[in-house]
Amino acid sequence: MSDDTPKTAYKRVLLKISGEALMGDQGFGLHPPTVERIAREIQTVHEMGVEICMVIGGGNIFRGLQGSAQGMERTTADYMGMLATVMNALAMQGALEALGIHTRVISAITMNEVAEPYIRRRAVRHLEKKRVCIFAAGTGNPYFTTDTASALRANEMSCEAIFMGKNGVDGVYDKDPAKHDDAKRYDEVSYDDVLAKRLAVMDASAIALARDNDLPIIVFSLDEPGGFRGILAGEGTYTKVQG
Template identity: 90%
Template sequence: MSEEIQAASDVTFKRVMLKISGEALMGDQGFGLHPPTVERIAREVQSVQELGVEICMVIGGGNIFRGLQGSAQGMERTTADYMGMLATVMNALAMQSSLESLGIHTRVISAITMNEVAEPYIRRRAVRHLEKKRVCIFAAGTGNPYFTTDTAAALRANEMACEAIFMGKNGVDGVYDKDPKKYPDAKRYDVVSYDDVLQKRLGVMDASAIALTRDNNLPIIVFSLDEPGGFKGILAGKGTHTRVQG
């Protein structure tokens, strides 16, 4: 058996959703995109894609604009949320550019129609892209205000028949009982239930997204994006992470 075939047989999932925040793309900057950081994450995706894993992505827009914060500062909520959706399209295009520079065929698929820069969301077409080993980046959330990119990731993951959602976090290698950045005695969960995440408000995803994953028995793997090779390692059953499941 060749090394490539052996590696593909060792991974635990064949199709996954990778959800990352917009803030993950800004590196040490306080705002915007940091191209070397985008490239580093793209290489993480490349390492997994080379195993034969089919990859979907959803990227937040908080590094450019966050609708909820805009609303809190007096902006009308629906308008603010649409602005946040447009920010996710910018991040998706940046990630697409970086992935394609590595030779990975990528499609940006937007829930808001903008034919000049992205494909419209058509489920069967998106599934076909995945079957052809193209990375699909779902942008503009669900296309509706009042829904976060967490909910968009859970929705698209279910529609694409993903086997798990991988939540890449900055500076945190799993789910803790309290903020490990503030409390040195915080304890990490190896496994935690959907209901505990909701009841204890553990902050993995918003409540709508957790409910959607729970109702469809879709596991969530929470890991650190800061660990080189972490995404690939966890797919092979190694590395520090927390699994959210029923």
């Protein structure tokens, strides 16, 4: 890290993005230029010396809850959703390694041919070696979302914050800004307020897990070029969920 590299607010973070973030303007699947753009955002933070791990949703390919709502057995639907997250993780790994960033896909479901199994101490060592770790297949259990997997892995990895990269919104609002012109963005909001007011940050289990371990959640726009790096350098627009 050179002397002119900005000092960072956090040394180790978990970046959570939705599967939908990878599909660009398409209604489904992966959009390679979008995957590459997000990889470049991660590259700028990696170059600051920050240790990064990631969790990516699978909603661009398959969402277990929706499959269940259409009559599919819930456990089967959730496992299919977990496999979708592995596909997204492999796509992001390819984009990051094309930029020269060493990356490991670590799956909660054993599939040795394409990903490492999740072993906490090994994953921590990867981070210490400045490799980006992408945690795939959620927690490996049905009925748990990738939000909960993010909070779980961030705590296990001793991350200092979870960064929630959102599409089309630059923080947490008191109401949907797409529907209400008078929606107001919070600069900071408590875990309890997020739960009580049902604010769209993460699911309740994930918020409770973050709260119980004093893990801050930074909600920011993934659409803003340089936004991820800017926040780590002490700039930018975002909402911080804590205390």
